[in-house]
Amino acid sequence: MTQQIFHGIRASIRSGAMKKGSRLSSWQDLAAQLGVSRGTVKRAYDLLKDEGLVETRGSAGTWVAEVAEAPRDQHGEERRAPSGLFYDFETAPQYFQLGVPAQDEFPAKAWHSAWRQAIAVEATRPQIYPDPRGLLAFRHEVAGYLASARGLNCLPRQVFITSGFTGALGIILNAMGLRGEKAFVEEPGFPRTRQALLEAGIETVPAPVDSEGIDFHWRPDVKLAVVTPGQQAPLGMTMSATRRAALLKWAAETQAWIIEDDYAGELQLSGQASPALAAADGQGRVFHIGSFSKTLNPGLRIGYIVVPVALVERYEGFVSHLAPAGPVVVQQALQAFMSGGHFYRHLRRMKKLYAERKAMLVGALRRELHPSIRCSSDGALSVRLFLPPGTDDVAIAAAAHRSRLGVLPLSEWYQGRTRPSGLLLGIANVRSRDVSAKCAALSAALNHGLG
Ligand SMILES: Cc1ncc(COP(=O)(O)O)c(C=O)c1O
Structure with a gap:
């Protein structure tokens, strides 16, 4: 046993x-954990110490020695993002990075207080299995929020x-048994949604997006459509009433499903916020998905699905056995944050701030970039640069990343053969003090890439 413990720990330190x-x-x-005598473990620790792999600090304990050799690229390898994600999980976002909220305007004080409240409740709550659908009080809060903010x-x-x-997407695709089926996706559309469908064994059928949103050709063999009606990702337009009606009609008549990705529905920066598509769904064909990733913090990993009434029981069974809601303390904190009115206040502040930042970025781009590069500020929380047809926007984005500018190549948001070239710039973390310098650095990457 001593040898087993010694070899096990040694291998783990060496790797x-x-x-x-x-x-x-x-x-x-x-010793208690392994069910062996204390002497057995102590002898194994002594052997590790003899090899210089661990050190003891008096009676304080035993630590892996600072001198212990670890393979060179171990941490680089662990930190490397899974393919398809360029994000670095360990550091602050890059300038222009999309998909993250303003890092300097997080409502830290109210959030701390909500967490303190949640932890106090958690410490006295019975240690029992929580509701796999999510805490009831939190689901009430979300339902109330959707009724007032999203007309749902x-x-x-x-x-x-x-x-x-x-x-949420994983739950729906599995619960509906859609493997082997076809799904409409927006062209252009969020690449990770396309990738998710492929991972789930679903063939994606790109449907072009124009100024009214998705414009699909009626196909009875397609069983699903995943859309962003609130603000199309990445172009930003709202789906028109006509297109909404057409999509709902298609789903009702062909018995297909619609997934509404409302990733930024509540962050419409100008004009009237459009209601959720699910609000107009009289036939129970729409799954509405919301997320707190853009409004608060993607690190919370919290979102929700609103399931058509007729499917509720099926989903109760599915999530109970395969995908229960996450830690209750996070739900409790969010519920306290929402019921205290902080979430609405935060949204109101963020909409104003993001509109200002977007305008500031557009101004700086117009000053710093070559006049032939047009930009559009129609995107939800992004600005789009148009590049000449055939430009390798992937190479330009890669060069920009080396200067820690987190722009994304537009072509990767397309699936078909025609892939307009462009760059997407996130606006959430643009600041007056450095926006000109960052736009100038981007301009240098562009000039280099465009020759
Ligand atoms: C179009 C779109 N949908 C959904 C999400 C959010 O995903 P999640 O809630 O898993 O963080 C994002 C985030 O970047 C997005 O851009």
Whole structure:
């Protein structure tokens, strides 16, 4: 047993899985855990010490030694994002990075207070299994919020708490058994949605987007459409009433499903916010998905699905056994934050701030970029640069990333052969103090790429 413990820990230190400076369990605790005598563990720790792999600090404990050799690229390898995501999970977002909220305007004080409240409740709550659909009080809060902010009237039992939009999508695709089917996706559209459908064994059928939103050709063999009616991702237009009616009619008549990705529905920066598509769904064909990733923090991994009434029981069974809602303390904190009115206040502030930042960015781009590069500020939380046809926007974006500018190539948002070239710039973290310098750096990357 001593040898087994010694070899196990040694291998873990050598592979870098146990990091330098991390603390080992006390030998008394590990002995109890493994069901062996304390002397057995102590002898294994002594062997590790003899090899210089661990060090003891008096009676304080045992640590992985600072000198212990770890493989060179271990951490680089672990930090590398899964393919298809360029984000670095360990550091602050890059300038212009899309999909993250303003880092300097997080409502930290109100948020802390909501968490303190939630932790106090959590510490006294019985240690029991929570509701897999999400805490009832939180689902009530979300239902109330949707009725007032998104014009969507639903019952709390239709609301299921998920791990963001991504988790919600996984639940629906699996619960509806859509493997092997076809789905309309917007062209251009969010690349990760397309990738998610492919991962789930669903063939994506691109449907072009014009100024009214998705313009699809009626196909009875397509069983799903995933759309962003509130603000099309990435072009930003709202789906018109005519297109909404056409989409709902198609779904009702062909018994297809619609997934409404309302990722930024509440952050419409100008004009009247359009209601949720699900609000007009009289036939129970629409799944409405909301997420707190854009409005608060993607790190919370919180979102929700509003499921058509007729499917509620099926979803109750599905999530209970395969995809229960995440930690209750996060839900409690969000509920306290929302019921205290902080979420609405935060949204109001963010809409104003983002509109200002977008205008500031457009101004700086017009000053710093070559006049032949047009830009559009129609996107939800992004600005789009138009590049000449055939320009390698992927290479330009890669060059910009090397200067820590998190722009995205527009062509990757297309699936078909015609892929307009452009760049998408997130506006959430643009600041007056550095916007000109960053636009100048982007201009240099562009000039280099465009020759
Ligand atoms: C179009 C679109 N949908 C959904 C999301 C949010 O996904 P999640 O809630 O999983 O963070 C994003 C975030 O970038 C997005 O751009």
